[in-house]
Amino acid sequence: MKITPDTKVQNAATFEIFREDHTMGNVIRHKLLQEPQVIFAGYKIPHPLEHNVIIRVQTTNETKPEAMVAKALNDLITEVGYLRTKFMVHK
Amino acid sequence: MKKSKQASKARDHLEILQTRVVVERDHVSSISSSDFPFHTSNRYPDHDLVERLRNKIIIAIEKKSQYDMEFDIIGVDASIANALRRIMIAEVPTMAIEKVFIYDNTSIVQDEVLAHRLGLIPIKADPDEFDFKQSTEHPTDQNTIVFKLKQECKRNPKASADEAEYINHNVYSAALIWEPKGDQAERFKDSPIRPVHDDILIAQMRPGQKIELEAHCEKGCGKEHAKWSPAATASYRLMPDIILKEEITGDLADKFASCFAPGVVEVENKTVDGESKKVAKVVNPRLDTVSREVLRHKEFEDKVQLTRIRDHFIFRVESTGILESEKIVFDSLQILSSKCTMLLKALDIKLKEKEETETSQNNENAMELDT
Numbered sequence: 001m002k003i004t005p006d007t008k009v010q011n012a013a014t015f016e017i018f019r020e021d022h023t024m025g026n027v028i029r030h031k032l033l034q035e036p037q038v039i040f041a042g043y044k045i046p047h048p049l050e051h052n053v054i055i056r057v058q059t060t061n062e063t064k065p066e067a068m069v070a071k072a073l074n075d076l077i078t079e080v081g082y083l084r085t086k087f088m089v090h091k
Numbered sequence: 092m093k094k095s096k097q098a099s100k101a102r103d104h105l106e107i108l109q110t111r112v113v114v115e116r117d118h119v120s121s122i123s124s125s126d127f128p129f130h131t132s133n134r135y136p137d138h139d140l141v142e143r144l145r146n147k148i149i150i151a152i153e154k155k156s157q158y159d160m161e162f163d164i165i166g167v168d169a170s171i172a173n174a175l176r177r178i179m180i181a182e183v184p185t186m187a188i189e190k191v192f193i194y195d196n197t198s199i200v201q202d203e204v205l206a207h208r209l210g211l212i213p214i215k216a217d218p219d220e221f222d223f224k225q226s227t228e229h230p231t232d233q234n235t236i237v238f239k240l241k242q243e244c245k246r247n248p249k250a251s252a253d254e255a256e257y258i259n260h261n262v263y264s265a266a267l268i269w270e271p272k273g274d275q276a277e278r279f280k281d282s283p284i285r286p287v288h289d290d291i292l293i294a295q296m297r298p299g300q301k302i303e304l305e306a307h308c309e310k311g312c313g314k315e316h317a318k319w320s321p322a323a324t325a326s327y328r329l330m331p332d333i334i335l336k337e338e339i340t341g342d343l344a345d346k347f348a349s350c351f352a353p354g355v356v357e358v359e360n361k362t363v364d365g366e367s368k369k370v371a372k373v374v375n376p377r378l379d380t381v382s383r384e385v386l387r388h389k390e391f392e393d394k395v396q397l398t399r400i401r402d403h404f405i406f407r408v409e410s411t412g413i414l415e416s417e418k419i420v421f422d423s424l425q426i427l428s429s430k431c432t433m434l435l436k437a438l439d440i441k442l443k444e445k446e447e448t449e450t451s452q453n454n455e456n457a458m459e460l461d462t
Contacts, residue, residue: 001437003445017434021314023177024430030170036128070438073431079144079171080428083164086150087421090162 003066012040012058013065021045025053031072037063105131111398112329116386124168124401153405160416163330164404172327172404178423179325181314184223185413186216186236188318189309197301198262200294205302208294210318212264213287213411214308220278221310232273236284236308239268244296260296265289267306287412321419323409330403331379334396335371343390344371350385354378377405 006012017024025043032041032055040058057065107113109131113121125131147166154161164172191206200208216236224234245258264286271279294302313320333355339347348356348371355378361370381399385391408416 001434001441003438003441015438017437020430020434021177023174023182023427024434026170027174027427028434030168033127066438066442070435073435073438076171077428077431077435078141079148079167080424080431082141082144082148083150083167083171084421084424084428086148087424090150090152091417091421 006058009058011061011063011065012056015055015057015065015069016052017055018052020053021051022053025055027076028055028069028072031076032057032068034075035068035071038068107334107396107398110401111332112401114381114383114397114399116383126168126402147402155417157415158410158412159408160420161405161407162420164406166402167404168402169404172406174427175420175423176325176327176406178426179322179408179419180320182312182426183321183414183419183422184218184310184312185319185321186214186218186221186308186310187316188212188214188238188306189311190307192305192307193303194305195301195303197299198294198296199300205294205304209267209304209306210316212267212291212293213413214284215282215287215413216279216284216308217282218310218414223311224309230307232275234309235272236275237270237272238306238308239270239304240266240306241303242266242296243301244298246298257296257298260298261292262294262296262302263289264291264293266293321411321414323411325406325408325419327404327406329399329401330405331376331381332398332400333373333376333379334398335373335394336396337394339371339391339394340368342369344369346388347371347385347391347395350382350388350391352378352380352382 001018002016004014004016006014022045025045029041029043032038037060038057039060040056043053043055045053055069057068059065059068108121109125111121112119144166149165150162151165152160152162164175188206188209191202191209193202193205196202196205198205214236221236222234224230228234240262242259242262244260247254247256247258250256267286269284271284275284296302311319313322333351344358348358350356354375355373356371357374358369359372360367362368381397383397385395386397406420408419410416410419414422
C-alpha cells in the first residue's frame, strides 16, 4: 500500500493498493461514503494490465483520510463477521 | 383531505425510489443506492453500525443440495454482494493440474493442448490441506499432488460387429491415477484424491498410439486461471416486486396473469356483495423473469409497476464438485474479512513509518534551533 497526501487540498489523500481490484476498491469506497465526515471517496483501476487500485478520499477537518479508511475497513470486518454468524445459523 | 392524500402519494413515491429499482417499458430507473448520509431523509451522524446491521441483515437459504444452493441476503449494499460473488469466482483456492511431464504422446492431440485439457479437470482434493507452492519452492507432499496417466490403444481382434474395434481408444479422466507422496496416503485415506468426474474425455487414440505422462496439481486461485475456480456459476439477481396500484379484475385478470411467468400471478375468485368476481393477485414474485410483457399492454399502463428490491439479493452458487456450495460461500466471507485485516495491517505499518519520519524530522529541526 502507498499513501500520497494531496498537495493542494487539505485532508485529502490517495491510497494505492497493490494486487487488489474492484472487489476491495468498490467495497471500501462504499463504506467510506457511509461516513458523514467523508466529503469525497472514489476508486479507479488506472490500467487493466497493472494490478492495483487507487482510492481517493477527502474528509472534513475533524478527521484524517487515513483514519476514515481504517474505520471503513473495521466497519467492513464487523459487517462481514455479522454476515458470517448469520450464515452459520443455517449450517 | 386532498392535500394529505397527495402527500402520502409523494411519500410512497419517495420510498419506492429509495428502496426499489424501477423497471420501465424502455429503460430501468432509480438504479443507484441512496443509502448514505445527508441523502434525502437519511441522517445518521452518530449511527451505531452493529445496531443498523442487526435490524437490517437477513440471510435465508432457499434451496440447498451438496453442490448447488440458492440463498437470499437481505439488507447489504450491492458492493458487498458483488465482492462476495467476485471472491467466490476468483479468490477461493482449489487444487488443479498445473505441471504436466509428458513421457510419451503419439496421439494427435498436441502436448500443449493435452496439458491444457488436463488442467481443466476438477480434482477432488481438500485445498485446506495444502499450501500454496511458490515458483522457487520444490514440490513436497504439502503443496503438490501427483497423478500418473498411462494408456495405449490396441486393436481388438475378437471384436464382434456391434463391439468397438479398438481397446482403450478413449482416454477418460478415470485414467488419471493418484500417486500418494509422503504421508498423503495416510492423510487422505478417508477421501482419496481423484478427479471429480470419471467420464471426462481427454483424448481419442487409434491402435499404436500411446499417452504416458505425470501431472502435478498445485493450489491456486481463479484470478490466475479459471481452472482453479471452485464455482461453476456464482451469480445474484435482485428480488422482483410487482406493485399493483389498482385492483385488476374480470377477464383482464386472466390476461394480466398470462403476462408473467407461471406461478407469479394467480387469479382468485372473490365474493363482493354476494357477487363473485375474478381478481389478480401476485403470489410468488421470486419466479418472475421481469420480462416487461405486461408493460406492452395499454390497459395495464397505470395499474402496475415492475420493480426490484435494491437490497434483496438472490444468490445462486453452483459448485464444480470440488467444494460444497456452502463452503464456497463461507470461504468467500472468510476471505473478504481477511483481506480487510491485511489492508488494515498495511495501513498501520504505513502510518507508523510516517510518524517515525515526522518525529525524526522534528528532532532534527529542534537540534538546528539549539545550535
